[in-house]
Amino acid sequence: MMFEFRVQAVCPETGARAGELVTPHGIIETPVFMPVGTRATVKAMSPREMEEIEAQIVLSNTYHLYLRPGVELIEKAGGLHRFMNWHRPILTDSGGFQVFSLSGINRIKEDGVEFSSHLDGSRHFMTPELATRVQEGLGSDIAMCFDQCVELPCDEETARKSVERTLRWARRCKEVHRRDDQALFGIVQGALFDDLRKDCARELIAMDFPGYSIGGLSVGESHDEMYRILDLLNPILPQEKPRYLMGVGFPTNLVEGVARGVDMFDCVLPTRNGRNGTLLTSRGKFNIKHSRFEEDWGPIDPDCDCYACREFSKAYIRHLYRSGEMLGARLCSWHNLRYLISLMKGAREAILEGRFPQFRDRFHELFSTGKV
Ligand SMILES: CN(C)CCSCc1cc(N)cc2c(=O)[nH]c(N)nc12
Numbered sequence: 001m002m003f004e005f006r007v008q009a010v011c012p013e014t015g016a017r018a019g020e021l022v023t024p025h026g027i028i029e030t031p032v033f034m035p036v037g038t039r040a041t042v043k044a045m046s047p048r049e050m051e052e053i054e055a056q057i058v059l060s061n062t063y064h065l066y067l068r069p070g071v072e073l074i075e076k077a078g079g080l081h082r083f084m085n086w087h088r089p090i091l092t093d094s095g096g097f098q099v100f101s102l103s104g105i106n107r108i109k110e111d112g113v114e115f116s117s118h119l120d121g122s123r124h125f126m127t128p129e130l131a132t133r134v135q136e137g138l139g140s141d142i143a144m145c146f147d148q149c150v151e152l153p154c155d156e157e158t159a160r161k162s163v164e165r166t167l168r169w170a171r172r173c174k175e176v177h178r179r180d181d182q183a184l185f186g187i188v189q190g191a192l193f194d195d196l197r198k199d200c201a202r203e204l205i206a207m208d209f210p211g212y213s214i215g216g217l218s219v220g221e222s223h224d225e226m227y228r229i230l231d232l233l234n235p236i237l238p239q240e241k242p243r244y245l246m247g248v249g250f251p252t253n254l255v256e257g258v259a260r261g262v263d264m265f266d267c268v269l270p271t272r273n274g275r276n277g278t279l280l281t282s283r284g285k286f287n288i289k290h291s292r293f294e295e296d297w298g299p300i301d302p303d304c305d306c307y308a309c310r311e312f313s314k315a316y317i318r319h320l321y322r323s324g325e326m327l328g329a330r331l332c333s334w335h336n337l338r339y340l341i342s343l344m345k346g347a348r349e350a351i352l353e354g355r356f357p358q359f360r361d362r363f364h365e366l367f368s369t370g371k372v
C-alpha cells in the first residue's frame with residue numbers, strides 16, 4: 001500500500017487524533033508539524049540537522065521550483081528527494097497561493113492563471129494540469145490541488161466564485177493525476193462563510209481524495225474565526241483521512257488545531273521568526289535582541305533538548321544576532337523548529353496516553369505566562 005492513514009487513538013473529550021500516515025518515503029506520526037522548505041531547502045538547516053531535530057516531512061513549493069530551477073532540471077536529478085538529498089517524505093504545495101500572493105499582475109481565467117514571475121517579470125500561465133504535472137515531476141509524496149485562496153475580508157459572492165473555481169480545478173487535477181506513489185489532497189476553501197465551507201468540503205469528499213487540506217485560513221482572520229471554521233469542518237471531513245491545516249502556525253493555533261481534529265500543520269514562522277531573533281518557547285515568545293538577555297547565561301528554553309538550548313547561552317546567541325552572524329539565525333531557527341516538532345510529538349503522546357486535555361491546559365498555562 002503506497003499511501004495509508006491509520007487513526008491510532010482519539011481523545012474522547014476533544015476529538016484530537018493520533019495517527020500514522022504511511023508514504024513511499026516513510027511513516028509520518030501525527031499530529032505533525034511540517035517545516036517549510038519553499039525552494040528545496042529549510043532555510044539555514046541541512047538535511048542532517050533536520051533529521052537530528054526529528055523532522056518527519058518537509059514542504060516545498062511548485063510555484064518557486066517551477067520558476068527556478070525548473071521541474072525539468074529536478075527531474076534530470078532524479079526528483080526532488082535526490083536533488084535536495086532529503087529521503088524522508090516531502091509535501092508540495094500547488095502554487096495556488098503564491099500565484100495570487102507573490103507573482104506580479106495575475107489574470108484569472110477559467111483555464112488557469114496568467115502571472116508575471118516575481119524573479120524576472122516573465123509571463124507564465126499556470127493551470128491545474130500544469131500544477132499537477134509539475135508536482136508529479138518533483139515526485140513529492142503528497143501533492144496539493146491547484147486552488148484559489150481569497151484574501152480576507154471578502155464578500156460572499158467573491159468567496160462563492162473562488163469555491164466553484166477551486167472545485168472545477170480540483171476535478172481537473174484529479175483527472176490528470178497519474179502517479180500512484182503520490183497522494184493528491186483536495187483543498188477546502190470558502191473564506192469564513194459556513195455554507196460555502198460545508199458545500200466545498202462535501203463536493204471534494206465526493207471526489208474521494210486520500211486527504212483534505214483546509215486552505216484559506218491563517219490569512220488574517222482572528223483565532224476565533226479560524227477555530228469556528230475548524231469546528232464546522234471537523235465532523236464533515238472523513239474521520240479516516242488526514243486533515244492538513246495550511247499555513248498554521250503559532251503554538252497556540254497548533255494545540256487548538258489538534259483539539260479540533262487537525263493532523264498536519266505547516267508554517268514559515270519558526271524559520272522566518274528565527275531569522276529575526278524571535279524565539280518560541282514553552283513559556284511564551286520573546287526576541288533575543290532584548291537587553292535583558294545581555295548577561296543571561298541560561299538556555300533559550302530550559303525544557304528544550306535542542307542543540308542551541310543544550311550548548312549555548314542566550315547572552316551568546318544575542319551577541320551573534322546583534323553582530324549579524326549567520327550562526328545566530330541558524331541557532332534560533334534550529335530551536336524554533338525543534339520546539340514546534342516537540343510540541344506536536346508531546347500532543348501525540350498525550351493523545352495516545354489518554355491525557356490530551358491535561359496536556360492542552362498545561363500548555364496554555366505555561367505558554368501564556370510569558371515568564372522567560
Ligand atoms: C508562505 N508559504 C510557505 C506558505 C503559504 S502557501 C501555503 C498556504 C497557506 C495558507 N494560509 C493558505 C493556503 C491556501 O489556501 N492554499 C494553498 N495552496 N496554500 C496555502
Ligand SMILES: [Zn+2]
Binds near residue numbers: 301310335
Ligand atoms: Zn531549543
